[in-house]
Amino acid sequence: MTKQNKSGNSLILRDFSELRKQWQREGQEVYQNVNDRVMSLAECLPVLKDRVVLEIGSNSSLHTVLAAQHAKQVIAVEPDADFYMQAVEFTQACGVDNVVLFHGSLQEFFDKNLHEKYGVDSVLAVRVLYHLPAQSTKFLKDSVLPKCKSAFLVSRENKKHKPQNIFNLHKAKHIRKYLMSAGFEMHNIHCRADIPNDVKVIAKK
Ligand SMILES: C[S@@+](CC[C@H](N)C(=O)[O-])C[C@H]1O[C@@H](n2cnc3c(N)ncnc32)[C@H](O)[C@@H]1O
Numbered sequence: 001m002t003k004q005n006k007s008g009n010s011l012i013l014r015d016f017s018e019l020r021k022q023w024q025r026e027g028q029e030v031y032q033n034v035n036d037r038v039m040s041l042a043e044c045l046p047v048l049k050d051r052v053v054l055e056i057g058s059n060s061s062l063h064t065v066l067a068a069q070h071a072k073q074v075i076a077v078e079p080d081a082d083f084y085m086q087a088v089e090f091t092q093a094c095g096v097d098n099v100v101l102f103h104g105s106l107q108e109f110f111d112k113n114l115h116e117k118y119g120v121d122s123v124l125a126v127r128v129l130y131h132l133p134a135q136s137t138k139f140l141k142d143s144v145l146p147k148c149k150s151a152f153l154v155s156r157e158n159k160k161h162k163p164q165n166i167f168n169l170h171k172a173k174h175i176r177k178y179l180m181s182a183g184f185e186m187h188n189i190h191c192r193a194d195i196p197n198d199v200k201v202i203a204k205k
Pocket residue numbers: 031032056057058059060077078079080083104105106107125126127128131132133
């Protein structure tokens with residue numbers, strides 16, 4: 001794969017698909033895929049223009065690299081070692097220079113005070129918030145989101161409730177409440193009828 005440095009969605013998606021095939025052959029766990037959900041997500045990413053974005057649960061960094069086309073910087077947090085290594089490979093192949101990959105949990109990121117160090121001013125979290133420990137989602141709401149200017153949170157409405165999911169962040173209406181309690185005033189919900197159960201909450205101050 002040639003270095004391409006932010007050369008547009010279609011090339012990024014094509015190159016990701018190629019790498020993903022290699023990861024499958026090597027028997028690594030593979031999660032992200034290029035599909036309609038990704039296309040629909042990519043349409044909304046300009047909301048992160050010029051922001052310093054904390055991406056929570058970035059997996060193999062497909063969304064990270066797409067977001068990096070708009071953001072000033074994306075700091076991508078991923079605890080799983082295989083997914084993290086896939087992200088290293090993909091971001092290097094794309095030649096992006098405004099992505100930082102953090103190998104660890106969101107709580108470890110917060111414990112090192114890295115949100116302050118990087119000056120995070122936006123959050124991107126795709127189908128992940130309801131998996132996180134209550135402590136991390138509480139800290140995000142109380143200490144990080146109040147300092148943010150924009151947030152793009154994607155939920156799966158049909159996700160089962162989990163005990164640690166104290167803010168019910170598997171439903172868009174609860175995500176809106178969560179964001180509003182962190183000072184967000186303007187919020188839009190983008191839904192596409194052809195992608196059931198996938199709800200995107202975009203909030204700005
Ligand atoms: C359902 S996947 C979603 C991945 C990606 N956001 C997407 O939509 O393709 C959840 C991701 O969150 C990561 N994750 C799980 N617990 C986490 C934690 N405590 N902090 C940060 N990421 C976490 C997982 O390793 C996984 O990559």
